[in-house]
Amino acid sequence: MSRRLLKFLLPVVVGVLALLLWYYLHFAIVADNRFLLPRPDEILAAFTEHRTELLQAAANTAKGALWGFGLAVAVSFALALGLSLSPLVRVSFYPYLMILQMTPVIVFAPILVLWVGAGLKSVVVITFLICFFPLVVNTTQGLISTDRTLLELFRLYRASRWRELRLLRVPSALPYFFAGLRIAATLAPIGALVGDYTAGNSGNDGGGLGFLTLIYSSQAKYSALFATAAITCALGFIFVAGVVSLSWLALHRWHDSYERSDL
């Protein structure tokens, strides 16, 4: 069998086996408790039943995730530019950035609601806080990892700092930036869901997926709960796919990570 066919078939085989295992586990449970592990077809049925509210909630969560993510990208880029200026700036700020990262955002969620109000705004802030750190760290690392010979080349031709930044440091930081972006993209929908779970429902847009999670678990609608998880998962995939495409557009022509074997 050719390698290419194998590469296509093996993931399918693993997927089918996982499904079979799922069904097996479902039926292995005592009949009375089977509702705790709904079958894939039951989840699909629950999705069909609740599709209007699920899709509306997914749209709300996506909106919060996108705003938080976008804001994190913009602010982290500006901050990374500042941090890349000198090692002194970095040692002054890194410890506090670490503290910010270590602080469990969820603890502050109730207070955030009081600061910025429930609903979208809180979701955006929480998503922002969760996405922010990997972006700052990666982008800063990229901006300070510029090839020394290339920097000398720019100095030799008396390039201004602005040109050095625009023509050399920023482009050579792009692979690092996109690595951070990929991590942040997986975190954004989860961040938005967590934000929504704790502070999402402002009462006028029906809340997002996190809010539905609360409702479904309180109503013991476990199939619908699994459907919610599946949608969050799909949302994550869309985010990552978007970032992967952007990264491909920016890097595939020149970066070694996209080296084609036929070149």
Added chain:
Amino acid sequence: MPDSPPLVEFKDVTKRYGPGPLVLDRISLEARTGDFISLIGPSGCGKSTLLRLIAGLSPVTSGSLRLGGPGSGAVAPELGFVFQEPALLPWLTVAKNVELAQRLAGRTAAQRTAAREQALARVGMSEHASYYPRQLSGGQKMRVSIARALTLSPEILLLDEPFGALDEMTRGRLNEELLALRGQQAWTAFFVTHSVAEAVFLSNRIVIMSAHPGRLHTEVPVDLPYPRTAETRLTPVYYELVATVSRLLRSVERAA
């Protein structure tokens, strides 16, 4: 022109980096327009540092280093630098890489295009203008790097072991191409190398340096007429010079 002022003049130049050991010790050296000077010596003799001083990438610690233009000497001469690595920006095409020096020097788009096309044609890379560096071989990358250095029509070209990483055949070919380029665009060259054969083939003056600290040891004039071709390497004079320089270099290395 013995009366014209030297293009590059080192007078008792010493160099150390910060509180570190002495890298260059009382260097006095004059280069006249049209010189092709090879610097050769054991590692640690400061030959790369000498280039960096000329390029203004690092200041001299004491002594004086003067770069004079033709005549007045008031305007600093245009410099080109070819590094050990090709130092191409991987996200730019060959064409954009070649234009970079001019772009940083603030040339207009029209000027850039003209100089870029000329430089690429001279190094035989016109057909690769739209390629990215990763699609090129080591020798091709070096040609692009040289083309970039030539776009500003430098009076002084500094080359820091540019062909060290290339195979013998490619190196030999690029040596011949480099001399051909010099025939079209007269520049004065400082060429750092570890290869005696390369130094003899290219230069009219070979400066042998000793290490720790870096000092000028001996200068060997190369009385081989230009233009030199692959045939030059087969002449007895060439052989003798290679032997002479090798012997001197060995004595310097033994002393170290």
